[in-house]
Amino acid sequence: MSIQAPRGTYDILPGQSEKWQEIEQKINELCRLYQYKEIRTPVFEHTELFQRGVGDTTDIVQKEMYTFQDRGNRSLTLRPEGTASVVRSFVENKLFGLPDQPVKLFYTGPMFRYERPQAGRMRQFVQFGVEAIGSKDPAIDAEVISLAMELYRSVGLKRLRLVINSLGDTESRLAHKEALVAHFAPRIDEFCSDCQTRLEKNPLRILDCKVDRDHPLMATAPSLADYLNEESQAYFDDVKMYLEELDIDYVVDPNLVRGLDYYNHTAFEIMSDAEGFGAITTLCGGGRYNGLVEDLGGPESPGIGFAMSIERLLLALEMEKVEIGKSQNLEVYVIAMDESAKKQAFSLLKDFRANGISADMDYTGRKLKAQMKSADRKGASYVIVIGETEMASGKAGLKEMATGEQQELLFSEMAETIKNRKTLEE
Incomplete structure (x- = not known):
């Protein structure tokens, strides 16, 4: 169970x-x-x-x-x-x-x-x-x-x-309370047990009763406005x-x-x-x-x-069909093609997050195609793919998902480049 x-x-x-x-x-x-x-x-x-x-x-x-x-x-x-x-x-x-x-x-x-x-x-x-x-x-x-x-x-x-x-x-409420007691007391046995208890303790609460709200005495009860x-x-x-x-x-x-x-x-x-x-x-x-x-x-x-x-x-x-709280899309998704690239990808995540850039990567060992689909589902603005070639050159392509445009950058330039782009957009 x-x-x-x-x-x-x-x-x-x-x-x-x-x-x-x-x-x-x-x-x-x-x-x-x-x-x-x-x-x-x-x-x-x-x-x-x-x-x-x-x-x-x-x-x-x-x-x-x-x-x-x-x-x-x-x-x-x-x-x-x-x-x-x-x-x-x-x-x-x-x-x-x-x-x-x-x-x-x-x-x-x-x-x-x-x-x-x-x-x-x-x-x-x-x-x-x-x-x-x-x-x-x-x-x-x-x-x-x-x-x-x-x-x-x-x-x-x-x-x-x-x-x-x-x-x-206090003075106004006391006068109104006395009027309410006089109004409800003769027929209080027709009301629920809660209202019967409230009669002496707090008759104003009778007016707030959901059980007896349709009782005819409710409509004719003394109005507090008349006792202010x-x-x-x-x-x-x-x-x-x-x-x-x-x-x-x-x-x-x-x-x-x-x-x-x-x-x-x-x-x-x-x-x-x-x-x-x-x-x-x-x-x-x-x-x-x-x-x-x-x-x-x-x-x-x-x-x-x-x-x-x-x-x-x-x-x-x-x-009212008002939408609020839309999820913030992921800014960068880093794809590591093998275990040797994973360490570099993990290091990039650290740099991005330290610069206020949301970043994520795969932790389940999926293939490139599956990781690209994941980046798309998460609404990533940019994708970086790191494989043997990128590891050897110390560079990778920064792909903008909305346009498909790609810029070759050193790993050390990635965070600053995205940060500058965000500043220009704002």
Whole structure:
């Protein structure tokens, strides 16, 4: 019986890995432009971090976490999302003491959730996210949103829709919570067991329920927008003003609540409107989390961030038929006709690579014709054939595959000649 990858995981093979590399390069460059610095946190954390940071009423904590006991009988969890880990690190390493605030961070790495695998949603998935911690300026909300939008645009996506909402401050949310409890309580027995549990703990999460989303009470539930106090409304108006200043179109959706307990004020999602994408169109989600740093033992440090699945980004590219990550063709393929020529060929590879020129040769003892076919499959720009004559003269022909033209050169001239040609082409 062959051993296969666990359900919900997959291998990224050559031909696909180039797409990932291009996205990662764009992430690094974009974060450099916006001045977000990379942070790398452990793949597993103490379970309590996610119970406190994500919220024990969320589906993530209740149903989806990979939790285990280590040999010291400690409860540990593979990270299901990135924000809690980043905020934990922010507190533990006292980044709140840095002179420049907010602290602007980004991360890219694997996350783990036990859910039903489907296109673009796996049990191990790669998430890119940013966190700006230490400012309650609505302008930073707009900046974070614009960074997410710019990444999607930079890889060629066009069918995008930004949806935003305000979840309000503590006072606004408390008033809305009381209204939700009064609305759902008389008929809560008609809802799923999760919603019945959420009624008192976090009734806002009922609005995010996928099981009961068609219940008639959902359509008539009190809107959070009606309970925003003056300060919360002014904050939201400023966020919208800054988005307009950045020429970013948006749609306000009063039913957007997000799935994590730590959000307040600004919440947003970026959707794909590409044909064939499926029922779940969300590419990216995020929002403001004032209070999370304090919940994890730090001082008052308001924050905002987002997270996006790279797998879903790739799926959106596929739906819009956008090609990225084309393989870089091989520059030089060296063919050795016999064992005596192989040493010289191997030496040439060293020279080429030292000069930044990609080079390869045969390691299976194939005949000339087979090696030429291999050079063609690899898309080699140049081919060099070394046999007895070439070894005796110290020269070989540098054949340009696109034109068939051949130039006789000393072995010592090969690397410099190709390097100069590359410079002229650039």
